Amino acid sequence: MSEIYITKGKLPEIVELLTGGNRVFGPVRKGQYHEFSLLEQVADLDLNCRNTRLSPKALFHPHSELMFQFTLEQGNPQSGILKEVPKDFSPRIVLGIRPCDAYALKLDDKNFVSDKFEDPWWVKRRENTTLVGLACNDPCATCFCTSVGTGPFDTTGLDALLVDLGDGYLLQAVTAKGQDLLENLRSAEPVPQDAAERVAALKKAAEERLGVQFNLEPVKQKSMIELFDAPFWDEVQFSCINCGTCTFLCPTCWCFDIQDEVHKEQGERIRIWDSCMFPLFTLHGAGHNPRSQKLQRVRQRFMHKLKYYPDKYTDGIACVGCGRCVQHCPVNIDIRHVARLMSESCSCPA
């Protein structure tokens, strides 16, 4: 796979080049924080952003998505027939996605693409998108990617990786899609001779800073029932207020609800993010709710990420260590603390 070098001064030109024939998305400052948005002008792109407030999952699985439309007009032969809403699947590039968030999309694939079923919109969006990652030279204090099977320079989920070398970016192709992208960028400079060493040094420094903050190996070995019944959940759940912040900011929370909305004789079917933190999430039509208590809902979130998912898919855990939930939980529930409790199964605080 090839690599090219882009000086910081040249970057806008390169991005401009990419916007020809592609929709380019990247971190854009919106008020107090950054969000992945379509770049309306190249200057909007802000690669100095440490990470976006909301994860880029919304580019593939929007908060609210129109699925179908229908009419209920009497006498209309089309009445009651669901019609797919056309969507834009033209090629797009996501610039500056962090390795953890890209890795998360891989994990989400497990849910949206299986042997039996495929979510067509997820699949098409994944196919039409080239992910150009930005390596983390400077991880946050709340980051823990190295503890959950990915890392600040992990290319697993990416098509190409940008590494900030100070005066410019090294752009490395990872997949064939990434290679195609690189081949279209002819205005590149020579790659500095010591680039590989500098990348390795940055990677080492970032990884060392992150360290390994907990070890989930014991959780894999432990029986699910034992963890389920562990006494520490009572302590973990106390402060939770059951808002959806953690799940909505999380790049690996994929749950959704489907709602039909009808206005006079026209209607639509919408897919909307849902959260296991909400009591309504599991409420049965008959009125029974298997997770009516806060403890059950809090436990579900952590067990799903750190136990059920690894047990079911046996290839890693459903958390990428982006730290969004740690940073933004209004009551400071820290998944790292919970992970330690789960692996130690002891109720004493860290």
Added chain:
Amino acid sequence: MTDWEPKIVAFLCNWCSYGGADLAGVSRLQYPANIRIIRVPCSGRVNPKFILAAFRQGADGVWVSGCHPGDCHYIEGNLYARRKFTLLNNLLEHTGIEPGRLHFSWISSAEATKFAETARKVVDAVKAAGPAQHFIKKQAEVA
């Protein structure tokens, strides 16, 4: 829009204002036909959600009317309603609903003339405000 006629939802209490409307009818008093009446037990029964629901479904105006203070069939229902709707009206206007969309009145079952007169005033005010622009729930504006 010269031929536009507003749709107005009126929540009238069973004991007074609905009676007033009834009497206006049997007395053959004229008032505009823009009003759709929903009979409620008491003005205190009207939940702010009802008013929002009416606006969301495209009402150009909402009118709540009950017994005069002191005459409530349930002694005090309208007195609670008075505080509830004063605050609701203030908050709605504060957040950008035009004045003239939401109306409140006290009309007894004997006050057919006041009913017809208030109905005219309400319709005129809503007409002056024009077709509703805000709070109307249409097809979801989502991706």
Added chain:
Amino acid sequence: MRSYTEKIREAAKRLLSENRVDAVIGFRRGTVALMNEPCLVKNADQVDRLYWDSNCGVNLANYLPKRPDRVAIVAKGCDSRNIVVHLLENQIKREQLYILGAPCHGMIDRRRILADLHGKEPLEVEETDGRVRLIGRDFEESLDREAYLQENCAICVHRNPVIYDELVGELVEEQQNVDRYEDVRRVEAMIPEERWLHFEQLIAPCIRCYACRNACPLCYCPTCFVDESRPQWVGKSIDRTDTRTFHFLRAYHVAGRCTDCGACERACPVGIKVRQFTKKMEKDIKELYGYEVGLNTDERPPLDTYRPGDPEPSFK
């Protein structure tokens, strides 16, 4: 602040070992800078978990409704006023409560500090003499504490708890001549269309996570109106009419009950200033009915009572 922590621990230990209460609700030190986590201490030998500093902005009254046991609770001015509201609304009984009043100096606005640090991350925080010293990996900065208070704390006029069984610190002097409604008046001065747009822009980033609702001690309804399905009052997507309906009705539901504790704004992951809705009602209730929320357990909340001569400017 250190002295508060010691007093809280001492009181918790005493109350638990004398079996005066079954548990103590307080804060423990957070895992990230400028955050603390609400915690429940059930044993006298765990009281060292309890902690206090200027990052205890979460309203602990949120953890009280329908508790069956006897609890001690650490309460700032606003928490104590919300306890009064709970007592008035029969969410808990006074006999169950032992209130450890914490006279408050205002809580720190973590989000504003982080915004002003432009990506630099504080790892350690120290508070001394009106300054907040932030220490990060390769920087150190000292900020004026007063300038970084939560917005509601900066205009708070009830910093002392209004109801308590014992204090964990000296009563503080209440702020005088505070203009609580400058921002409300600014919106009031706009024309309707501007006001509509003002709120439209305000709530545009909403992701309907309901953190504002759930962080609020007043939101304890068994089923919130947004979760009702027969009829469904409001859609669940981020359609702007639905988002507006949610914010409007949420705010209206706390009319005459809201103590402006700021928990809603503090919790919002996308930084919406939801107090813009609730403060208008606080102002009106004060002007129309002369009522301030949560000061008195003998007076009914303003929407649960009336006076024969209440003003009725909008009634025909």
